[in-house]
Amino acid sequence: MRVSLTAILCLLLAAAADARAALLSGEWVNVDQALEEDLYAAGRDVRIGARVEGDVTAAGMDVRIEGIVGDDVNAAAEHVSVRAPVADDLRAAARRVDIAADVGDHVVAAGDTVHVAEDVSIGGFAWLAGRDVRVLGRIGKELRVAAERVVLGGEVAGDVEITAEHIELLPGTRIGGNFLWHSRERPRVADDASVDGRVIERPLRERPSRRGTWVLGAVFMALVLLVTGAVLLLVFPRCFAGAAAGTHARPGKTLVLGLAVFAAAPVVAILLLVTGIGWLLGLLVLLAYLVSLPVAWFVAAFTLGSLVLPGAREPQGLRRWVPWLALLLGSVVLGLLQLIPMLGIFVAVLALCTGLGALATCCYRRACPAPAA
Numbered sequence: 001m002r003v004s005l006t007a008i009l010c011l012l013l014a015a016a017a018d019a020r021a022a023l024l025s026g027e028w029v030n031v032d033q034a035l036e037e038d039l040y041a042a043g044r045d046v047r048i049g050a051r052v053e054g055d056v057t058a059a060g061m062d063v064r065i066e067g068i069v070g071d072d073v074n075a076a077a078e079h080v081s082v083r084a085p086v087a088d089d090l091r092a093a094a095r096r097v098d099i100a101a102d103v104g105d106h107v108v109a110a111g112d113t114v115h116v117a118e119d120v121s122i123g124g125f126a127w128l129a130g131r132d133v134r135v136l137g138r139i140g141k142e143l144r145v146a147a148e149r150v151v152l153g154g155e156v157a158g159d160v161e162i163t164a165e166h167i168e169l170l171p172g173t174r175i176g177g178n179f180l181w182h183s184r185e186r187p188r189v190a191d192d193a194s195v196d197g198r199v200i201e202r203p204l205r206e207r208p209s210r211r212g213t214w215v216l217g218a219v220f221m222a223l224v225l226l227v228t229g230a231v232l233l234l235v236f237p238r239c240f241a242g243a244a245a246g247t248h249a250r251p252g253k254t255l256v257l258g259l260a261v262f263a264a265a266p267v268v269a270i271l272l273l274v275t276g277i278g279w280l281l282g283l284l285v286l287l288a289y290l291v292s293l294p295v296a297w298f299v300a301a302f303t304l305g306s307l308v309l310p311g312a313r314e315p316q317g318l319r320r321w322v323p324w325l326a327l328l329l330g331s332v333v334l335g336l337l338q339l340i341p342m343l344g345i346f347v348a349v350l351a352l353c354t355g356l357g358a359l360a361t362c363c364y365r366r367a368c369p370a371p372a373a
Contacts, residue, residue, distance in 0.1 A: 029060070031067065038071075046077070048084075063094075065101075080111075089124075097130075099137075106141075114147075118154065125158070136170075142177070159197065162187075169193040232298055233327055240323070242365070243358035244303040255350075258296075258357025262349075265289040296355025297334070298327065303358065304351075305330030 022039050024031070029043040031050050038054035046060040053070040063077040065084055072089045073082065080094040085102045092109045099107065100117040106124035107116075114130040116122070120137030126144070128135070133147040135154065142158035150162050153170035159177035167187035178197035181187055186201075233240055247254045266289060272282025305326030334351055338344035 029058075034067075080109075116154075133164075228294070228298070230324065230327065232295060233302065233323060237323065239359075239362055240299060240302050240327075243299050243355075243362045244306045246361050247303045247354060247358045248306070251354075254357035254361060255354055256357070257360055258353035258355065261356045261360050262353050292356060292359060293352060296352050296359055298331070298355070299358050300351035300355035301330030301334050302327045303330065303354065304333060 022035055022037055024039070024041045024043075027044050029041045029046045031039065031041070031048045031052070034051045034053075036053045039048070039052050039056045039058075041048070041056070041058045042060060044061045046058045046063045048056055048058070048063075048065050048067050048069070050067040051070070052067060055071045055074070056065065056069050057074045059076045061078045063075045063080045065073060065075075065080075065082045065086065068084050069086045071087060073086050073091070075092045075094070077094045079096045079098075080092040081098045081100070082090060082092075082103070083100050085104075087104045089105045090099070090103045090107045090109070092107075092111070094111045095113075097109045097111045097114045098117070099109070099115065099120055099122075102121045102123075104123045107122050107126045107128070109127075110129040112130055113132045114128045114134075116126070116128075116135045116137045118136040121140070122137065123140045125141040126135070126139050128144070129146045131148045133145050133149070134151045135143065135145070135156075136151075137154045139154075139156040139158070143152075143156045143160045143162075145152075145161070146163045148164060149166045149168075150164040151168045151170060152160070152162070153173050155174045155176070157176045159180065160175050161180045161182075163182040165183060166185070167181055167183055169187060169189045171190040171192050173190065173193040175193075175195045175197070178200060179195045180200040180202065182202050265285060269282045269286035269289060272285065302323070305328070334347065337347040340347075
């Protein structure tokens with residue numbers, strides 16, 4: 001497996017700020033000679049087997065700290081294993097984090113499983129997060145854990161705050177400060193586990209159902225959209241009718257034109273903004289594009305509804321209620337189709353592109369009318 005390009009770039013940027021840093025990368029990185037400077041390493045398998053006087057920053061699939069580190073350790077990997085003392089701080093993010101050696105100051109670690117082994121001493125605080133967290137060593141200051149399951153043993157000199165579904169204090173556990181827990185069930189506490197401070201119980205409560213609020217919000221948004229579409233139809237009836245008629249006459253051409261506008265307009269706007277050639281024009285193009293998206297959706301809905309009600313394409317038609325009914329019918333159909341997983345995204349993009357193509361055609365005809373015969 002090749003080394004992650006992103007990881008290497010991050011390490012290059014970090015090392016650039018320190019001229020005395022050592023930068024190592026490759027499929028396998030093995031440090032077997034002592035280093036006096038900071039170390040930046042990236043690879044599938046990174047092993048720090050010798051003493052490093054400065055910081056260690058490592059990224060890979062498997063990162064193992066087997067040599068003494070004189071300063072901080074920052075590691076991101078599938079598996080991070082610390083089996084030699086770290087003089088200062090440890091920060092680790094991985095699917096599995098195993099801490100089996102002393103850490104001089106604080107520890108911040110997150111992963112699916114985070115384990116602090118027995119006889120391990122952490123000089124400062126420890127903030128841990130994961131699905132399964134097990135702390136069996138000694139914590140010099142406070143301990144904070146957020147997980148699904150937490151098992152606590154050993155000794156914590158300061159306060160302990162745990163948020164989890166299942167909490168267990170093993171025999172011999174000692175907490176020098178307060179024990180604050182958040183859970184839907186009471187912690188399992190061994191008989192000889194001790195808490196010198198207070199035990200503060202804050203059970204987690206079931207969140208109230210918000211289904212009714214969600215339904216009301218959805219109905220309100222649907223009404224707002226329908227009113228917006230009705231106002232647009234009232235102000236621009238000929239534009240809607242012309243766009244629908246043009247789409248029915250040349251659906252393929254309209255869709256292709258809409259796809260081009262949908263993809264090219266934001267790129268053109270960003271290029272104008274970034275290059276500085278026409279930042280004001282780029283801003284106007286971007287604003288026009290953002291405004292045209294909801295309008296295009298309503299045009300597509302009206303066009304769909306006019307398939308069933310052809311009279312909607314005649315602004316001077318006898319039945320003036322037909323265009324409104326066509327807009328309502330098309331909006332409902334598009335809305336229901338977008339609720340279908342996977343298909344909904346395709347329908348939304350198709351509707352936007354069709355509407356954009358119809359709008360572009362309509363604007364072109366207004367700007368460049370065909371010469372009279």
